Amino acid sequence: MRPANNDQVSAFARREFLRRGGLVAAGLALGPALLTACGGPGRAGESLTVWWSKGYYEEEDAAAARIIGAWSRATGRAVNLQFYSTPAMGSKLTSAVEAGRPPDIAYHQNARASLFAHQGQLADVSDVVDTLALTPIARSASRFYDNQRQVTSTFATPLLTWTIPIFHWKSMLTEIGLDLREAPRNWDGYWEFWREAQRRADRAGAERPPTAVGWSLSSAMEDTPEHFQYVLRAAGTALLDENNAIDVSGPGVRDGLEYTLRWISDLYSEGYTPRDSISWQSGGNNQVFLNQQVFMTPNGTLSIPGSVKENDPAAWADIGTSGWPEAVGGGAPTALAKFGRIMLFEDAGRVSEAKDLLRHLMDPANVQQYLEDGRGRWYPTLTPLTEQPYWTDNPDPNVRAVHEIFGSEGLAPDWRELSLAYSRVEDLNIWAKSLTRILIDGQDVAKATDDALRQVELLGRQFGAQA
């Protein structure tokens, strides 16, 4: 127990301390408000805000800055251009949209357009896009359903596109007496060709014999649902109806899904893809391919040959790029198209100016410049550009191979590009989780198919019609 006089002194000291502490706290609390009143460094005043997916090459970003800078100088309008990494930009856009502070323009290489259009966040850009000579497939990937306005319209502008070719090492096949040009084009024969390559390499007694295929099964990789969808579509599965809504009741959907789960899990359990392909992190298939641990791998864009082109020309020349085999029951090979889109946000409040910049960005000369500075990793969405010698007669055989794929009969937009519900299927990793349950937990394929189908159907019901 403290003496009474001390209590009095302590009470005084406490009052003094709390009073002064309160003043400091009030000062701290007022700080942000004062910053707000002073304008603060946060929002870039009158300038147009543009968020841009960071390129793989420095020149890509420089090209975007140059093109946007030219518009800024011509119009006298300031632009606040920021580059963000593609995987992380989705979260940044979501936060900004939720906070009511979206950028005026965002260029993103991931299918967020369907979500933002569904939420009524995107400006209708029909008046700009209708004047563009887009390829039919790109035009189909520009239309989305706006659930707020209950309307389907053009809410995004595809700046570029890419596909998922198959890359292989020519010399590795030559060493074991094989050549991809002699491989069967039918589904079973084609994959048996790669299995045979692995068996021959095994028999040759190499210290670390390569595996046939670098097939991604990991839930940490974007490649997994892409690879999965190729098999699903090759098996004749039509998961979306004519309105891009999920429809699991269609003929063959269940069979197609079961075939896909069984085909991929067999590939893994029979050892024709690396054991760790079920736990790869980002770029896992690129790494095993470049280390020649696999004969081939499917991979989006031309990033694989692009990564060795300058430093290792011999390796670059040894990489072959080709399309997928025919569908399971015969017919045109599947070729999926994915898109990098420009979106204009209504809430930013400067749609008219943003549309003017959009027109400038989609000028064929500017698009071509941007794509060339991306060293041909991407492919144009404007028809006149696809006929340019840069794509038709490019000295790079990989670029020519991609041009050929884009001219193929089986080319179709990735379902993720069209349907919000399907993009949720991929975001929730339903395919990768089903494969894990089969391969790790030992679940029966038929049971895994039914479980996956139930979840997909539920998501389809949740989002309803998309278009």
Place this chain on the structure above:
Amino acid sequence: MKTRRSALSTTALVAVGVLLAVWTLLPVYHMLVVSLSPSDELFAGRLWPEDPTLTAFSTVLTEGDFTVERFWLQLWNSLFVAVVSAVGVLAIATLAAFAVARLRPRWAGLLTTSALATYVIPLSFLAIPLYKAMANYNLLGSQWALILATITFGSPYALWVLSQYARASIPSELDEAATIDGAGAWRIYFQIFLPLMRPPMVVVGIYAFLLAWNEYLMAFLFLSEEDSMTLPVTLGNFLNSDQIQWNVMMATALFYALPPVLIYYAFQRNVSSGSTAGGVKN
């Protein structure tokens, strides 16, 4: 018999220690191996690269690649944010701990407990509300947004540790003696409280420093310009494509890991005594 038992016990402890050391150092070793590997030897599965090279380290130090073209500036940004956050957390937490533990207001227990409730909701859930708050204060794009958010998340734990230590380890007679000698609360705070709180303050300071130093999500959300970004965001940018320069990324990460390690060893003595702060309550 007793000596034999003691030797066995020591051997078991050493074995556990070695196991823990290997477990802890394996990722760092892996980072080192990858950073020393030439691009064509990454993930070759070797325990040590056949042809080790310092190219990746030199690329980082000379900002020789566009992925690390602002390495030094962003390292400085990280340091600035971390130091200011640590100072902010220490200022708030020591003042609050002093009020709670020494002035003993009626609501002291409630204050400490409710502050800890901040941790009930994961940071990722709060990212969007915080983004909105920073937008309202016009702080988006400013490093102060990141500093204020880090202080918000660092202070409750710091307050709890410091107030427990203050209650348990600093006799109230010291305050009473000082009060009789005419010292006010601020004088007691600066001249008695703070010097005696040094060990837990070092621990809390390092905790707050690391919290800000390693922060990625808020840094990415709140900061816009590359010139104001912190290094974790740049490390995240390496994953922009599926074609990742792992060796340069690992070299950058190793450089980034150095300052916390140096700080830890500089204050090692305080850390070992301060980390038990609040463990015993009188």
